[in-house]
Amino acid sequence: MTATERPIRVLIAKPGLDGHDRGAKVVARALRDAGMEVVYTGIRQTPQMIAEAALQEDVQVVGLSILSGAHLELFPRVLEELRARGVDDVLLFAGGIIPEVDIPAVREMGFAGVFGPGTNTADIIGFVQQHAPRRA
Amino acid sequence: MPPTTIDTADALVEGITRGDRRSLARALTLVEADSATGRAVLAALYPRTGRAQTVGVTGSAGAGKSTLVGAIAREQRRRGRSVGIIAVDPSSPFSHGAILGDRIRMQDLTSDGGVFMRSMASRGNLGGLSESAGGAVDVLDAAGFDVVMVETVGAGQDEVEVANAAGTTVLVTNPGAGDEIQSMKAGLMEVAQVMVVNKADLAGADTAVAQLRALLAIAEHAAWEPPILKAIARTGEGVPELVDAIDRHQQHLRESAHAVEERRLLAERQVIALARAALHREALAAAAANDALAPLVAEVALRGRDPRSAAEALVLAIRRAWAVEGERS
Structure with missing residues (x-):
């Protein structure tokens, strides 16, 4: 198997306390159907759990889904935990309910993509395929 | 950086x-x-490598393998042992993608510094699974984990081979899986050193144990008689006894009169499996480079030629390609 054939590995995670993961699962399935290997860790993940899973699974991409409105509190903590573990070369994207007014702040944190309700999954697939860092 | x-x-x-x-x-x-x-x-x-207790956990989809692996890991942690886990999930044969969901059953273990868990997709590539999962087990072993577990769906040669490469293979089954147990006679039964009827709180657990016992009675066994245990992975019931049984088998591996022979057999299986996978890959690459496969396949599809003679012709073409390669190098 050559490096170019290797599937992109993605972590889809849900930080915080909201219990609805329909959106996260739809995205996970779409990415799988596009040929990616998607690690899904379930609901109610702490920032530490998400960062540790990203490290252990050596994913190239981390997608966070959040519906509770705590994104401005939780996202920076996830990033902090990732950085503390030296995981500094992953592509980050976010989804769920993120108000328009917060999107610039979320992007500023380092989330290259923010995908709200109604996003076509093809857009997310294209985004990941285009921006995922390659592993040597 | x-x-x-x-x-x-x-x-x-x-x-x-x-x-x-x-x-x-x-x-x-x-x-x-x-x-x-x-x-x-x-x-x-x-x-x-060789320091870790290596344990393969296999069984059919839905048997509760991930939950059981999580429960075993928790029990091992209670005993002060660090744990490495490789969990294999199937890749889609269509997209080659995969959803790797085993962490869902082991969420609490993620924040435990004494546990390292890695999900792996089977990638369905030519025996490659035994190469990659076996190699991953070796890496975790060398990294110093006291226990290394590898979890695979017990369907297909590759998956069984992976579990089989571990020192102790645990077969997970369920109450009411009678027909399934029957069909295992020729397969998984022979590779398992410990058998567990998981979800033992469901009706029929004792029947399942009796069925396994009856099957074992007609199977031929060397020095080790596989114990048959009941467990409820969700609550952890029966898991300490399961870990005890794994420990006993590991001790048997180290101390029995057959220990050297069993290690040799394990090494033989590993080398042969890896060589077979490598040959398989190289042979198909040689056939592809020579465009040998497609015309033969077309002939067979039209019933102009029988598959056996086509296979022979393919092998001949591969040998020729290899001979040419040999001359060049």
């Missing part, structure tokens, strides 16, 4: 020795991909 700095074999081996989890994670990626760096890492680490 550019991300590639840890990606040389030497740096990875050094990092793993130091206990750096990021180096470990990256090494697993490279070993899984069977890259040159991954191979170099494995070669350097291999002399340090």
